[in-house]
Amino acid sequence: MAEFKVPKSHPRYWSLYYRHKIEEALEKGILAKAGTIAHGRGEAFDYLIGEKTIEPAERAMRTAVAKLLLAEHPVVSVNGNVAALVPKETIELAKSLGAKLEINLFYRTEERVKAIEKALREFDPDVEILGINPTKRIPNLESERGKVDEEGIWKADVIVVPLEDGDRTEALVAMGKFVITVDLNPLSRSARMADITIVDNIVRAYPKMIEIAEELKGKPKEELEAIVKGYDNAKTLSDVLIHMRNRLDALSKEGIWRRREI
Template sequence: MAEFKVPKSHPRYWSLYYRHKLEEALENGILATAGLIAHGRGEAFDYLIGEKTIEPAERAMRAAVAKLLLAEHPVLSVNGNVAALVPKETIELAKLLNAKIEINLFYRTEERVKAIAEVLREIDPDVELLGINPTKRIPNLESERGKVDEKGIWRADVVVVPLEDGDRTEALVAMGKFVITIDLNPLSRSARMADITVVDNIIRAYPRMIEIAKELKKKPKEELKAIVNNYDNGKILSEVLLHMKDRLEKLANHSIWRMKELPF
């Protein structure tokens, strides 16, 4: 893989950097080709929200972290995109939340599972990884994503499924799991089926959730329960769509076409 040589002065440096990380992950067998398509689709929605964490996403993250801290058996699911973009953050977040990490792939091969495990173990050789040899299957889910670990997603009460396909989100909800997703597309089936949807780029969401976890771990359970009980996912998704609409209207009403930086 060619070295990443884009200067930091480039206006799209970080976007190009993470694209490079995904290309590298594809070459190393971590990512499926479809993962590149999914990332590109997500980038399009990131443009619409302004490539920043918006207030509805902040509230969703606080509710998500509160629910995970209250959970008895929380699990963070990892796919190729997650392993390529936020492997260190995934491990740190799991430790803060006392959560399990489970590798779960739609385009599952033993080679990809091994490659993702190696990435995570390079960061923390002692990290416990589930999903290497799954023994259970999510009911009514025929894809490889249906294979889960008995000690992980199968047993979990709260599951984080970032950058997810909608059929597994729906199947997990049908099992009675509380599902949290990180999804830049508020119209996706995952976003609409999940109990909590964080509409944000995972490269911003996981670091922010780590900060929130450090804060909320100090709070009493009653306060955490209040955060969760006051959360309304439908309202949050509506607010995200209104944010996109308002931003597009503002942009359309300004002469932005030759501006180097967008005004909003």
């Protein structure tokens, strides 16, 4: 893989950096080709929210962390895009929440599972990783994504399923699981089916959630329950769409074209 040589002064440095990480993950066998399409689609929605964490996303993150701290068996799911973009942060988030990590893939091969395991262990050689040899299957989910670990997703009461396929989100909800997703597309089936939807770029969301976890640890159970009880995911998604609409309206009025004499 060619070295990333874009200067930090470049106005699109971070966007190009994460594209490079996606390309690198594809070459290492971590990512399926379809994952590159998913990343590009996410970038488009990130433009619409202004490439920053907005208030509805922070609201969802805080509620998600509170719910995960209340959970008996929390699990953070890992797919190729997650392993490509936030491997270190994924491990740190799971540790801060007392959650288990589980690899779960739509385009599952043993080679990809091993590549993702290797990518995670580069940051923590001793981290427990489930999903390497799954023994259970999510009911009514025939894809490879239906294969889950008996001690992980199968047993979990609260699950983080970032950059997710809608079919598994729907199937997990049908099992009675509480599902949290990170998805830049507020119109996706995952976003609309999940109990909590964080509409943000995962590279911003996970570090922020780690901060929130450190803040909320040790808070009384009643305080965490109050945070969860006061949350409305339908309103959060509506607020995201309103933010996008207002931003596009403002841009259309102020003009986005650079004028010059011709």
